[in-house]
Amino acid sequence: MKITFLGTGAGASIGTKRVKSGILINDSVLFDLGPGADLRIEDLRIHPNALFITHLHIDHFSGVFEYLVQRKIRQIPELEIYSPNGFSNVLNAYVNAGNNISAKVYEKELPEGKINELEIHAVRACHSIYAVSYIISDGNTRVLYTGDTKEPCDTILDNVKDVDLIIHESTCIDNCGNWGHTSIKQILNIFKDKKVVVTHIPVDIEEKIISLVNNKILVAFDGLTLNV
Numbered sequence: 001m002k003i004t005f006l007g008t009g010a011g012a013s014i015g016t017k018r019v020k021s022g023i024l025i026n027d028s029v030l031f032d033l034g035p036g037a038d039l040r041i042e043d044l045r046i047h048p049n050a051l052f053i054t055h056l057h058i059d060h061f062s063g064v065f066e067y068l069v070q071r072k073i074r075q076i077p078e079l080e081i082y083s084p085n086g087f088s089n090v091l092n093a094y095v096n097a098g099n100n101i102s103a104k105v106y107e108k109e110l111p112e113g114k115i116n117e118l119e120i121h122a123v124r125a126c127h128s129i130y131a132v133s134y135i136i137s138d139g140n141t142r143v144l145y146t147g148d149t150k151e152p153c154d155t156i157l158d159n160v161k162d163v164d165l166i167i168h169e170s171t172c173i174d175n176c177g178n179w180g181h182t183s184i185k186q187i188l189n190i191f192k193d194k195k196v197v198v199t200h201i202p203v204d205i206e207e208k209i210i211s212l213v214n215n216k217i218l219v220a221f222d223g224l225t226l227n228v
Contacts, residue, residue, distance in 0.1 A: 001026060001136075001140075001141045001143065001227070001228050002027065002226070003023060003024070003025055003165075003167070003225065004024040004025075004044075004223075005023055005197075005199060005220045005221065005223065005224040005225075006019070006022035006030075006033075006040040006222065007019040007020045007032075007033075007034050007037035007040065007063075008201055008221055009021070009200070009203060010169075010171050010200045010202040011057070011059045012202045013201075014204065016036060017203055018203050019034065019037050019040065019222060020034025020036055020037060020059040020062075020063070021034040021059060021060045021199070021200060022038075023145060023167065023199075024041070024048060025118060025143075026116070026117070026118060027046050028049050028050070028115060028116055029051075029052065029115050029118055029136075031051075031054070031134060032053060032060040032061065032147060033051055033061060033063040033064045035058075035062050036063065038063035038066050038070075039063075040223075041067060042067075042070060047071070047074075048079070049079070049115055050080040050082065050113065050115045051079055052082045052111060052113070052120060052134055053081065053082065053087060053111075054131050054133065054134070054145075054146075054148065055084060055125070055130060055131030055148060056083075056084065056090070057148065060147065061083075061087070061090075064079075064081070064103075065091075065094055065099070068103055069099070069100075072102070078102055078104050080103070080106065080113070081103045081104065081105045082108070083106070083107055084111065084131070085108075086107070087105060087107060088105045088107060091103065110123070110124070110132060111132065111134075117138050118136055118137070118138055120137075121134070123155045123156065123158075123159050125146060125147055125148065125149035125153060125156065126150050126156070126180065127147070127148045127149050127150065127181075128148075128179060128180030129180075131149065131180075133146045133147055133155075134147070135159060135163065141164050141165070141228055142162060142164050142165075143164065143165045143166075143167065144159060144166045144167065144168075146166070146169055148169050148171075148180060149169065149180065149181075150176075150180050150181055150182055151182045151186050151190055152186075160194060163194075164195065164228060165195050165196075165197065165228050166191060166194055167197050167199060167220075168182065168196055168198055168199070169181060169199060170182055170183065170184045170187050170198040170199070171183070171200055171201075171202065173185065173208055173212070184212050184213065185212070188212070188213070188216060191217075195217075196217040196218070197220050198213070198217060198218070201220070206219070
């Protein structure tokens with residue numbers, strides 16, 4: 001399974017060193033597409049088949065609208081978008097405002113789908129608004145992508161036992177549970193026996209996070225590609 005990190009920044013990131021949330025698996029399926037992550041897709045010159053959205057905070061999905069414009073200009077088939085309830089309302093607002101964009105939208109409390117060789121299903125996350133995490137399997141490898149969540153989150157912990165890789169947010173050093181996020185210290189404690197990549201990193205504390213991690217786990221950066 002090939003994983004490309006498009007955007008690894010958190011909502012408070014400054015500049016373009018880390019754009020906002022997004023990963024790409026096997027060049028065919030996106031998970032979240034925050035502002036700036038759509039430009040990374042353009043640079044790669046590929047056209048994924050589907051997008052799975054974890055939740056409807058702007059930094060996790062607002063890049064999709066410009067990306068839909070580019071697909072329309074290039075006459076690329078409609079993107080399949082899987083999301084918790086509510087995304088179609090936002091898309092319709094853009095259309096009603098005069099934007100010539102469209103997508104095949106599938107909304108469900110726990111989105112799921114099969115895209116090429118990838119089987120994807122959602123589990124409930126523990127964020128400040130309704131959110132899900134995704135388990136992705138290609139038949140050999142299983143990956144958990146959390147999106148935004150605080151830990152400990154029982155529904156996530158119940159599903160990490162048989163995954164090969166956890167891609168987990170880490171938005172602060174010590175304590176950001178009140179905002180629905182997980183600290184790097186919690187990651188190091190809770191998942192110390194698992195293979196973990198952390199993302200959703202605020203630029204202003206990334207050096208502190210890298211220092212605390214001390215090569216125990218991998219800190220993602222925009223453009224990182226892994227084969228797992």
